[in-house]
Amino acid sequence: MYKEEVCRVHSSYREDMVVQGYCFGKREADPAACILGSVRGNEIQQMYICSQLVRALKELEANGCINANKKILVIPAVNSMGINVGRRFFGVEDVDINRCFPGRADGNTIERIACNVFYKIMEYSYGIQLTSFYIEGEFVPHVRMMETGYQNASLANLFGLPYVMIKKPTPLDTKTLNYNWQNDMTAAFSVYTNKNDSVDEESAKQAVAAVLRFLTRMGIIRYESHSGYISHVILEQDLMDVSVESGGIFKGLVKPGEDVRYGYPLAEVFDPYEGFIKEIIKAPTDGIVFFAHTQALISQGDVAYRLIHRLHQ
Amino acid sequence: MIEEVFSIELPVGERLVIKKNRMMGKQPGGKRLTIVTGIHGNEFEGQFVCYEVIRRIMKDKDKLTGTVDVYPALNPLGLDVAARTIPKLNMDLNGIFPGKESGTTMERVAAAIVRDISGADMCLDVHASDSFVKEIPQVRVNEKFAEKLLPFARLLNTDMVWMNASATVHESTLAYSMNMLGVPTMVVEMGVGTRIHRGFGTQVVEGIFHLMREIGMWEGAVGEIQYPAISTDGEVEFIRADVTGVFLPAIAHNHYVRKGDKLGEIISPLEGHVLAEIRAEKSGLVFTLREYPFVQEGSLLARILTGIGEE
Numbered sequence: 059m060y061k062e063e064v065c066r067v068h069s070s071y072r073e074d075m076v077v078q079g080y081c082f083g084k085r086e087a088d089p090a091a092c093i094l095g096s097v098r099g100n101e102i103q104q105m106y107i108c109s110q111l112v113r114a115l116k117e118l119e120a121n122g123c124i125n126a127n128k129k130i131l132v133i134p135a136v137n138s139m140g141i142n143v144g145r146r147f148f149g150v151e152d153v154d155i156n157r158c159f160p161g162r163a164d165g166n167t168i169e170r171i172a173c174n175v176f177y178k179i180m181e182y183s184y185g186i187q188l189t190s191f192y193i194e195g196e197f198v199p200h201v202r203m204m205e206t207g208y209q210n211a212s213l214a215n216l217f218g219l220p221y222v223m224i225k226k227p228t229p230l231d232t233k234t235l236n237y238n239w240q241n242d243m244t245a246a247f248s249v250y251t252n253k254n255d256s257v258d259e260e261s262a263k264q265a266v267a268a269v270l271r272f273l274t275r276m277g278i279i280r281y282e283s284h285s286g287y288i289s290h291v292i293l294e295q296d297l298m299d300v301s302v303e304s305g306g307i308f309k310g311l312v313k314p315g316e317d318v319r320y321g322y323p324l325a326e327v328f329d330p331y332e333g334f335i336k337e338i339i340k341a342p343t344d345g346i347v348f349f350a351h352t353q354a355l356i357s358q359g360d361v362a363y364r365l366i367h368r369l370h371q
Numbered sequence: 372m373i374e375e376v377f378s379i380e381l382p383v384g385e386r387l388v389i390k391k392n393r394m395m396g397k398q399p400g401g402k403r404l405t406i407v408t409g410i411h412g413n414e415f416e417g418q419f420v421c422y423e424v425i426r427r428i429m430k431d432k433d434k435l436t437g438t439v440d441v442y443p444a445l446n447p448l449g450l451d452v453a454a455r456t457i458p459k460l461n462m463d464l465n466g467i468f469p470g471k472e473s474g475t476t477m478e479r480v481a482a483a484i485v486r487d488i489s490g491a492d493m494c495l496d497v498h499a500s501d502s503f504v505k506e507i508p509q510v511r512v513n514e515k516f517a518e519k520l521l522p523f524a525r526l527l528n529t530d531m532v533w534m535n536a537s538a539t540v541h542e543s544t545l546a547y548s549m550n551m552l553g554v555p556t557m558v559v560e561m562g563v564g565t566r567i568h569r570g571f572g573t574q575v576v577e578g579i580f581h582l583m584r585e586i587g588m589w590e591g592a593v594g595e596i597q598y599p600a601i602s603t604d605g606e607v608e609f610i611r612a613d614v615t616g617v618f619l620p621a622i623a624h625n626h627y628v629r630k631g632d633k634l635g636e637i638i639s640p641l642e643g644h645v646l647a648e649i650r651a652e653k654s655g656l657v658f659t660l661r662e663y664p665f666v667q668e669g670s671l672l673a674r675i676l677t678g679i680g681e682e
Binding site for chain 1: 379380381382383384387455456460461462466467473474475476479501503541542543609611614615616617639640641663665667668669670671
């Protein structure tokens with residue numbers, strides 16, 4: 059393994075932010091796979107997963123298990139300045155780096171960071187980003203791809219996670235890394251686990267195993283692992299949103315991955331002053347919980363759950 | 372008449388309410404102008420514009436021949452805490468249009484705003500700059516809609532019209548969405564975040580009444596009007612910081628500079644020396660100037676409109 063400085067940002071008041079890459083395989087080898095962790099300052103789980111991948115890949119490299127002529131780059135954190143001050147976005151402008159790709163070399167600070175990072179990672183054949191959703195909550199672990207015309211759900215299956223989700227990009231998505239990676243002919247995947255700002259050991263292990271499984275199946279490393287799932291491919295537009303009709307204190311009764319039936323109580327909303335139950339949210343269909351709101355408070359109209367319609371475990 | 376456009380119940384003892392003030396003139400079936408502002412909660416310039424437009428219409432109500440809808444606060448929670456984005460979600464409301472009727476709460480907010488504005492004959496989305504740079508009054512028009520919008524943009528008494536300038540006119544913004552839906556929508560930008568420049572506001576208000584008169588909605592008096600410089604991206608010179616430090620401007624905003632003139636310097640408060648001296652590479656009008664002193668590599672220091680005379 060050797061380290062590579064991907065990008066450096068100076069600050070008047072803090073030490074430089076150095077985006078550090080960890081490379082496995084020979085320098086002159088084919089850039090095979092790039093794995094990116096925390097782009098946002100609250101993506102702690104994502105950074106943790108990358109750190110565990112660095113640890114695993116070090117061991118595999120020491121045992122000669124990185125295939126000849128294949129190079130892997132792991133970038134555990136892009137926005138370490140944000141992580142250290144507990145801010146999801148970057149700098150005083152508070153801008154989401156993951157909404158600035160592919161960036162601009164002559165642009166503002168954040169566009170330059172995105173550009174420098176993108177320049178270093180665009181040459182890789184496979185791109186894996188461990189990321190988070192813009193709404194706080196928990197997901198069932200899955201691989202997500204944008205429907206850019208270049209997406210390949212069969213490849214996403216090779217992670218062996220329970221689900222692969224295909225999302226039609228909206229204008230909001232066109233500045234994300236995943237979208238731009240795909241447009242630049244990297245087979246790009248976003249891997250979602252069920253936590254962001256805290257570490258969930260179980261789903262982190264699942265993600266590490268999924269990435270190593272994918273690298274093995276693509277002939278980049280040699281690693282014996284469980285075959286994982288034959289992923290179920292879903293389209294985002296086929297998920298059923300379950301919204302709440304009242305604001306208040308939210309008490310979820312089911313978790314991501316649970317199998318629910320029509321009419322099954324999913325959550326309760328309590329009056330924040332008098333404590334009575336204002337609303338019981340019931341499953342509008344049979345299905346599996348794909349996403350769950352996890353915050354203590356909820357506003358009227360918020361999505362409490364997203365269900366995979368008529369699917370059973 | 373004050374009307375509720377959208378409301379939802381927040382978790383604790385409050386509703387999020389978006390309101391508008393509808394003023395109907397003597398021809399209720401006439402044209403409808405919508406003036407919206409406060410999408411970014413740290414931009415207050417539009418607050419004065421709303422106040423002044425309503426005040427002047429109410430003073431001469433019989434001169435109004437169409438309908439004017441004024442929406443002072445599209446992001447009321449953001450305005451309340453001077454946050455650019457939607458508090459808690461930390462998302463730019465101007466990045467989720469046209470929204471979705473069956474989507475997340477904020478997608479529903481966006482969809483409700485779009486639904487309410489739909490059918491209007493004209494929409495003005497009034498912005499201040501962010502907290503980092505100060506702007507002269509200008510209209511920003513996406514190139515895609517320039518042919519349709521330019522004749523109206525020229526009427527607004529701003530100093531310039533900038534075609535295809537920034538994210539404020541790009542896809543997923545309110546302006547882009549409304550233009551796609553057939554409502555001619557222009558973005559007006561001026562001043563700096565969290566401040567109100569009364570002079571700029573008055574200038575734009577005069578332009579709004581001029582526009583209203585030209586499209587047959589206002590029979591009252593309009594003050595003296597100037598016509599703007601029309602510019603494209605190619606005529607705008609961006610000046611960015613090459614080093615990290617504290618920027619001290621050496622010129623005034625809205626000021627003509629010649630090539631080689633000193634615009635400012637970036638200093639090091641720790642080492643006590645000048646890190647960089649910033650000079651104009653082209654002559655022109657400094658229409659954007661940095662207000663916020665801390666800069667990093669890439670931070671915008673100034674924008675110069677080139678190709679115009681000193682007068």
